[in-house]
Amino acid sequence: MPEDTTHRDAILAAAAGVQRAWAEYPADVTEAIAVAARLRSGFSRPASHAVEPTPSYAAPVAGAGA
């Protein structure tokens, strides 16, 4: 693996708080970073800014319980 890629993965692992996994299972962490990157292009983004995420947030209704 190129040194700059290793360096990048180490930084990302530290940012994600998984330094221990990076030290003990570096191949798993590198694969995880690649999987996350691939998922980014795995589905299309809604073109309209009005599309809300599911589930939409709704303010609690007083007295309605959970």
Next chain:
Amino acid sequence: MSAPHRLSLAEAAALIAARRLSPVELLQDCLDRIAAVEPRLNAFIRQLPAEAMRDAKAAEAEIARCGPRGPLHGIPVGLKDIIDLAGHPTTCHSKLQLDRVAGEDAAVVARLRAAGAVFPGKLATHEFALGGPAFDLPFPPARNPWNPAHHPGGSSSGSGAAVGGRMLPAALGTDTGGSVRHPASHCGLVGLKPTYGLVSRRGVFPLAFTLDHVGPMTRTVRDNAILLNAIAGHDPLDPGSARHAAEDYTRALNQGLRGLRIGFVRHFHETDTPATPEVAAALEAAAALLAAEGATLSTVVLPPLGEFAAVNRAIMLPEAGAVHEAWLRDRPGDYAAVTRRRLMPGMFITGTDYVQAQRRRTQLIAAVEAAFSGVDLLLCASSMDPACRIDDEAEVERTYPRQARTPFNVTGHPALSVMCGISKAAGLPIGMQLVGRSFSEALIYRAAAGYERAAPWAELAPEL
């Protein structure tokens, strides 16, 4: 009368109500069956024969006094071991949870207990309902009752093996990306992922909050409906629980298929993720049989399967990462290797990607809703391949994602897997899905029961 362990839940319940079978006799026969076949199937993490027998005796006495509470009184039901049973560990099939003893029953267990069910054991799962099949865990992986060299599907693997192996008449599983329907398909069972929120998740270890469902796994459609009758219902302590009025899910089982409009989502298995010829032929034959029984079949087009799968993963992985964050940081070596590999990407998916996936989810839900404007139900594939050998890690990794179940975790629609064929090569079941509008479980059961009566699969059973 068949050996009690071979009876369906409904048959056993009828005999119990007629005082021709006692819950003690039924349980003892199931325990004998477990002793005979469990060494080949590894369905159980923890057997609870003494506790179950105590409850079966109590059921027997109560039924003798005043009759059964209902069809589940004295019926043994298995629990996937991410579901809390008071006083026993919920291990999640993991070294990380070996000592976590549940203080109280999960909501679904409490409902089953109130209906009189007994619990002979906690069942194997993929680790945390995600990582498996794996051989580096504290318990061995469950195996397929139709061919123990093959996997039973997952993650509700023990539930599939126990019910398919005729050890128990029914079990509960959980389904975040297809984990009830996958083992149901590979073990020749009926498995339902209900509408999101219909069944409480309280007391069930979470995998992904917005995708998790609890569902029944049985050998017949009627049994499945009986189990859903008991576990469905609003739970104010589950924030995702739906306020849906109680129904009798058995009410339409005998109405048949005539007049139903069924949309066949062919592109899932023809072009998106091409199924093996055997699976494709089984689906076509099932569609023809549904039509012969009076349904009107049409072709329906949904967004590509890959879109649903990617959205499911982009949501599931960060939600699971939120659950597992501390362990992934501090104890990564305590997971099975496959679990660690499957969970770790959740630590690297950005917040933006997660929200974009949830926004795309909104559109995918709308697309499926639109499809229902012209049909009553959808028909589609479940797995694109029969179950492969459990020890072929590469083939497991290749075939597990080749499925059409995740769309309905993304959208929340109810989806049921029912057997529609058998693979000649390895003698393994093939399943299909029937999918309905939200809260249309009774209609799905009606269609599945009609198909079940017309198809020859109910006559088949694994030779163990």
